[in-house]
Amino acid sequence: MVIAQLTKHRQLGLSDEQVIEMYRTMMLARKFDERGLILQRAGKINFHVSGIGQEAAQVGAAFALEKQKDYFLPYYRDYALVLSIGMTVKDLMLAIFAKAEDPNSGGRQMPGHFGYKKHHIVTGSSPVTTQVPHAVGFALAAKLKKQNFVSFVTFGDGSSNQGDFHEGCNFAGVHKLPVIFMCENNQYAISVPYHKQVGCARIADRAIGYGFPGVAVDGNDVLEMYRVVKEARERAIRGEGPTLIEAIVYRVSPHSTSDDDMAYRTKEEVDMHIQNDGIPKFRAYLEEIGVWNEQKEAAMQQAIAQEIKEATEYGDKAPFPTPESTLRHVYAEEGDI
């Protein structure tokens, strides 16, 4: 147990099994994401938006929250987040192939537009930041109904400049609501770099304007992310109100498969940031503390490859919705509740 005392994750109350699961989830998201890019290039799907480089931040946060109890309002790069809280690769594949069985939208929405009531994943749209006031609304419901859940919402650095960010944060600050705002600051909004996008040095500082704490964290450090989000959740549950967390990451892929990032940044810049990838870092930690090794890695990689292969085939073969279904669910139908 000497080692145990020393390992950071045990100090944070995470078991070896949990950190291994965190590592596996990060890797699963990464592999799904890479497959999405391949499928798009191969012309099997029209579009893919990637979360590569943001997995550690998402998984660290997700594991600090309570599945099926807390409410999650993710944004389009949060594959690792939704995979941590109940969504499966199969669900995601059904979405990118836009098939009828897709639990997110029945093939109606673009990939990355998550939603799955069973898992408390709240349906999202494309206009950025609209989910921020929604998260505040869930937190308000927790207060009104005296429930001890929190709502957790993510968004990008560019999106933090929308009015809805300001209005949502202030509302939550005034009423001290149990909501956690997490900005995944990946340094770009499509082609616009942070310094042309945000007037201040740290988005976390904006929390001062709403009367609650703001914390900037290295988003590649999964355990540090876990620690900060866990603390934020405890504050929220204690009735101390919201927290703004800025996860500092870097958008490794182009904005989406429709974007040519070399028009506005250099390969050198990208390569430099790839060095900070949170996944190999975390693997190194796990090996260092002796809970992980080559063999385990190989086995896991094989299992993931298999899972993704099966999910891809399933998604590819699954039936499309019927054309006429376009007309359904505009309003409640007979029997809906």
Add this chain to the structure above:
Amino acid sequence: MVIAQLTKHRQLGLSDEQVIEMYRTMMLARKFDERGLILQRAGKINFHVSGIGQEAAQVGAAFALEKQKDYFLPYYRDYALVLSIGMTVKDLMLAIFAKAEDPNSGGRQMPGHFGYKKHHIVTGSSPVTTQVPHAVGFALAAKLKKQNFVSFVTFGDGSSNQGDFHEGCNFAGVHKLPVIFMCENNQYAISVPYHKQVGCARIADRAIGYGFPGVAVDGNDVLEMYRVVKEARERAIRGEGPTLIEAIVYRVSPHSTSDDDMAYRTKEEVDMHIQNDGIPKFRAYLEEIGVWNEQKEAAMQQAIAQEIKEATEYGDKAPFPTPESTLRHVYAEEGDI
């Protein structure tokens, strides 16, 4: 000259004539405002919105700016501001009587909706805070056209919670534009007190989130307001970007003549704040330094009473716009430029 060394206004570069003019303008605005309330009670006009208690903040700011050079985007309580930069009591009376000759809107808009191109007073609307991005647009024009004016915009504490405040401030912060944002924090948004309205203790602190300075000032101290706005203007002209100024005042009147403030605050609270009225304070200062006295006060009061009487009569007698004029100026007409 010994005295002179010591007087605060001289240290600030203000002449005796100027401070007397500042005092006169504050008093003129106050008297106009009181007349507006009387006219409404007498049923001569339908509505009045009062700026009582905010004159010192407005006049201090206005005198630190350059008339007919800088651009002004006032909000509905800024009688003292617009009177400082070229609007006359007659103009204001024409507006509250909604007469054809009203330079603000030809009698189309409510009282307090200022606009007068000749004086660089930018037309305003009722939806709060929309003027904030407009002010940023004027400042952007200054930068693009290499003009050395600033834009100056005011709004209330409640209005600082609109998305347009956030979006406008961030835009100005990113591009370091010559704009001064002044929040007239009078502690209420109609019936909603500051603590139910704003998440943070000081609105000035919100500037941190946009990367420029925020300053909270006693809005009843006209010279301090002058000093702070002057400094902000110099920063802006030097190309150092925006400043957010929070003028701490108190809304002495009900929100408007349609509001009964005793439903949500006490007479004691109001009376307590009346003690801090900036006008008698400033008069005391002027007398103390020997530039003002009873006789001068009496003469000024008489002149103001006369000016308001004439303006009221003029506004009352002035013709209404013709009914058919309702249809004009939707789009440019033949000959408009």
Add this chain to the structure above:
Amino acid sequence: MAMLTYLDAIRLAMKDEMERDENVFVLGEDVGLKGGVFGTTKGLHAQFGDDRVMDTPLAESAISGVAIGAAMYGMRPIAEMQYSDFMLPATNQIISEAAKIRYRSNNDWTCPLVVRAPIGGGVFGGLYHSQCPESIFFGTPGLKIVVPSTPYDAKGLLIAAIRDLDPVLYFEHKKCYRMITGEVPDEDYIVPIGKADVKRDGTDITVITYGLTVHFALQAAEELAKDGINALILDLRTLQPLDRDAILEAVKKTGKVLILHEDNKTGGVGAEVAAIIAEELMYDLDAPIMRLCGYDVPAMPISPPLEKFYMLNAEKVQEAMLQLARY
């Protein structure tokens, strides 16, 4: 039965529903201690407290966005917009979010939200306290839109809206608040959303309208009746979804139709009503489809002669009805 004002009917509907269902709550600017700038929530704060009659910061996008979140959770929020003119900062939340939540989630999530907003002029409110915003939101699938003209409809439609499974915009006409009184049942009832109402039966001409102008049409009809002109007045009550059958039936009955609303003419709800009639009843019409609506100017000015010029009234309506009858 009790005689109530339109305003009291609205307040009572909220009170009754809040007593019935603890998931119902009101949020908006000045709805608490002050009871709303028009008094529609007077007494509710005292009865239900801070949490269920909630004063919000001055931020309409948040008011609607927070309400949407609460509605998705399962609450039944009533979001009050102080004036419909100030609803536009919330357009994105209402059209991009509330209207599309059920559809985009393929029926997994829903948004049972009511947005209440006072509309209309004739109150010396000037450009921004007098507007009718119907046409901005009309034609957005996923939204329902209602506009009561009487206390009975005001209460029944608001209760129906609160119990509806989808987002409902509830537009109340400021001018009706205290001017219009009427009988309202004491017991629980609803006015079904999607059903228009024949407020006056007639045989010579049909007037299709909603909101304040229903009353102008009724007054005008009484005058015209003296000259033996019998007007049918159809109150749409629900703008979305429109009651197609009621519209067609009302037009068939007389063969002459005047469409009437305060919102400006071009692109207004009346255009859709006219288009539906032109699609379906071309050969049943004995006169061109006539519209009498607000002028196509940005909004009515405050100066009394200008407001009077802009606003419709019983005389203007009577003149148009007479013209149609004479056609």
Add this chain to the structure above:
Amino acid sequence: MAMLTYLDAIRLAMKDEMERDENVFVLGEDVGLKGGVFGTTKGLHAQFGDDRVMDTPLAESAISGVAIGAAMYGMRPIAEMQYSDFMLPATNQIISEAAKIRYRSNNDWTCPLVVRAPIGGGVFGGLYHSQCPESIFFGTPGLKIVVPSTPYDAKGLLIAAIRDLDPVLYFEHKKCYRMITGEVPDEDYIVPIGKADVKRDGTDITVITYGLTVHFALQAAEELAKDGINALILDLRTLQPLDRDAILEAVKKTGKVLILHEDNKTGGVGAEVAAIIAEELMYDLDAPIMRLCGYDVPAMPISPPLEKFYMLNAEKVQEAMLQLARY
């Protein structure tokens, strides 16, 4: 004359106007180095630099609000909304501010602003990258609204919009960007705002439409011509103010009219067009006024069979035209 794509015509209009008038500048998301997500501003940043081709923060209300301020000062801003779906956060600035500045100031202040926004679907964009927002802004007095269908009109209307003294919403159809090419004069010209254009003359039926669907109508007309059915295709080009005379003349000519647009049917621009015809030409019509428009669903889904089901195309249009001709 040069053969250009619709997209190049838009870019050229901006380039020419920026060269002509230093007050003209472009601001929006990703318009700079990237040249816009569709490439409409490609090359402009290199030619005119950071200040006149300005990447803005991700905030549409600020983009339009800042542009409005600059326009009031005397600049000629072109504010780009990345997709018209993302224009809704700017609704308040556009409808409450831009549209009302001249009117509310009694002609003292003006707002010569252009807001460019890509509309329409058929690009696998899903609900929020496919919408037609015309009906939200249509019927707002003070705004002008144009929608070009050809490169010639695209350039001429954009130049006219930039030189206009009032705010103009310029809607460009994504699907036309690269699909539609045509002759564009090298010399300076404008297409006047407010003038519709007969894209094909005919005697049997009239189709009134705008944007992408103009091309479907033209293709369908060629097919029908083979069977001796001669269709007149009127391209509205300007939605506000509508070209009443051109609409009435085009309808008179054939007595049968089909109104066609991609925006959903209820409350769409087509409703107003139908209402105008029903008001003016009741007795010149040989068939009911027919509309073929998008379905009344919140927006088109991305799944290929669903998008295909939603989108209009030459076949669907031809079928409707044939039905009308046979009436």
